[in-house]
Amino acid sequence: MLRRLIIYGPMVWLVAACGSDGNNGTDPGRPDASPPTSYSDPLTAVDSLAIGITDGTSGIEEMHALPDGRIVYCTSQSGVHVIDASDPADLTRAMQIDTGPCQHLAVSGDILYVSHRGDVNLPESRIRAWDLSQAVPDIIGTFTKTDTFFEGIAADGNMIYAAARENGILILERNGNQIAERGSLSTGFVNAWTVAVSGTTLYVADAGAGVAVIDIVNPDLPTQRGSTNDEEANTISGAPMSLAVEGTTVYVGAGYGGIAVVDAGDPTNPLVRSQTSTSGFVLQVAYQNGFLHAANWSDVRVFDMSEPAAPVLVATERLPSQAGPSRVRALAARGSNVFVGEWNGLHSYTLHAGRTAPDIWTQESEVSFFHVEPGRTKAYALAVRNNGTAPLVASIELQGEAFSIDGNELDIQPNATAAVEISYRATASFPDQGKLTISSADPDQGIYEIPLLGNGPTLKVGDKVPEIAVALLYGGEWRANQQLGKIQVLSYFAVF
Numbered sequence: 001m002l003r004r005l006i007i008y009g010p011m012v013w014l015v016a017a018c019g020s021d022g023n024n025g026t027d028p029g030r031p032d033a034s035p036p037t038s039y040s041d042p043l044t045a046v047d048s049l050a051i052g053i054t055d056g057t058s059g060i061e062e063m064h065a066l067p068d069g070r071i072v073y074c075t076s077q078s079g080v081h082v083i084d085a086s087d088p089a090d091l092t093r094a095m096q097i098d099t100g101p102c103q104h105l106a107v108s109g110d111i112l113y114v115s116h117r118g119d120v121n122l123p124e125s126r127i128r129a130w131d132l133s134q135a136v137p138d139i140i141g142t143f144t145k146t147d148t149f150f151e152g153i154a155a156d157g158n159m160i161y162a163a164a165r166e167n168g169i170l171i172l173e174r175n176g177n178q179i180a181e182r183g184s185l186s187t188g189f190v191n192a193w194t195v196a197v198s199g200t201t202l203y204v205a206d207a208g209a210g211v212a213v214i215d216i217v218n219p220d221l222p223t224q225r226g227s228t229n230d231e232e233a234n235t236i237s238g239a240p241m242s243l244a245v246e247g248t249t250v251y252v253g254a255g256y257g258g259i260a261v262v263d264a265g266d267p268t269n270p271l272v273r274s275q276t277s278t279s280g281f282v283l284q285v286a287y288q289n290g291f292l293h294a295a296n297w298s299d300v301r302v303f304d305m306s307e308p309a310a311p312v313l314v315a316t317e318r319l320p321s322q323a324g325p326s327r328v329r330a331l332a333a334r335g336s337n338v339f340v341g342e343w344n345g346l347h348s349y350t351l352h353a354g355r356t357a358p359d360i361w362t363q364e365s366e367v368s369f370f371h372v373e374p375g376r377t378k379a380y381a382l383a384v385r386n387n388g389t390a391p392l393v394a395s396i397e398l399q400g401e402a403f404s405i406d407g408n409e410l411d412i413q414p415n416a417t418a419a420v421e422i423s424y425r426a427t428a429s430f431p432d433q434g435k436l437t438i439s440s441a442d443p444d445q446g447i448y449e450i451p452l453l454g455n456g457p458t459l460k461v462g463d464k465v466p467e468i469a470v471a472l473l474y475g476g477e478w479r480a481n482q483q484l485g486k487i488q489v490l491s492y493f494a495v496f
Contacts, residue, residue, distance in 0.1 A: 039357035039390060041443040043302060043315035046337070046348040047091045049083070060341030061103050062152075062284060065332035070094065071339050072112065073330060073346070074102030080114060082132070088337045088348040097130055097137050104194070108155035111174070112137070115150040115162065120473065125149045127162060129174055143172055143179040152194025152205070152242075159219060161202055163192040169204055171219045182219040188212065188227065196243040196250070201267065203250050205240035211250055213267040225267040234272050236260045244287040249308060251292050253282035259294055261308040273308045279363065279385075288333035291351065295331045299361075300340045301387075302351060313415070316359050316387040317444075319347055325365075358414075359388030360442045367436070368453040371460050372426040381419040382450070384438065386412040392440055396420065400434020402427050403452050410438070422452065430455035 063073040069086030082095035110133040118125035129141035151163040160172040168186035190208030202214040210228035238257015252260040258278040264270040280296035302315040330341040386392035394410040406421040432454035468480040
């Protein structure tokens, strides 16, 4: 029997058909016209450069597009890179500046400003200026401040605006080779992460205030006019980490909170117009020609912002990776092109706003079943989402005798999700391996494969701790066999 899941928004039908009902197993409630068998991708790859982990630069931290066609991005280990992207189909390395560690950057005219928050390799947090008009740029100013950690920066002329975590914001001015503090504001901030400047207004992304609006007419005495997060209905959830400003509209990359739109037309009462989940972690946003581009950790997403109160997802792209997982951390936009940076590469794409297409997406890149006793069965519901703008009609093929699924076809409308239940019946000859293959008209992921693993190698309660030796940060070594009789707490985390 052939079974099909048909998803229309929140409604789900499970249709069983064997070809004798007069409609050959199709849904009688749908139009007779079948969806197209092929589509063109709304976000198409144009060019790429291999960078990041593969050549020791530790990936891209933040990126900006310059008016002259260049792209600048910073890395945590190899300084700032300048790319000639005047032809998005021919990305060319133009310059590398040994700025030392770099987390954030800003450019005003020919002057590059770089901030470093401080780390184990270089504990001092600092802001530095470099002259990009020189063939080999020189340092033309350095600023440090005791017990202050710098994050995102913005620049306008010789003025520099810096987010400084719990210390709020600092306003600096560069005169020649000197950078000096003009003003600061710490009241009302919890963790100021980045800033954006527009005329005499500074916008601040902060964990507590959400988006704060600062009057900087007098740089010696910045004054907060208003902020979001003043009441529950006007709060940005997540972790505001990136800002893009167009007029008095502020677009926010809110970490695990997705994207948010703030209307700052009244600076004393900025209003959250919308907040949209991205099923990821948005690290940087860029606005261009009515579209908001979001670096979403596991993918890049593009939203039509014609109606700020209701953003429409028009493209999602998971980037190819040359080494390890692809992690999208930064991007910049110019015209219809978007430049995307991740751990292992810089990629250029062209947005074709008028195209519609299905776009398959799953949170998982593989499905594993652990600690299932032989003969017993364990099930997992795999959520398959259509992030596209056209129906996703797909067939499912399963490999692996130990695995089974509850259906072999999907029909998912745009912005809807279907669940595919995968069951694993453990065998005595584990580990068991299999593969789920979803074939559809998705223009760039027509064959979507998800590896399956049953009872793979792992530790379980009661197992003997394997021999582990770890080099400690400040010298020495930690060994598991030296901890007998001691209670140990293992903490697994990553630092970026």
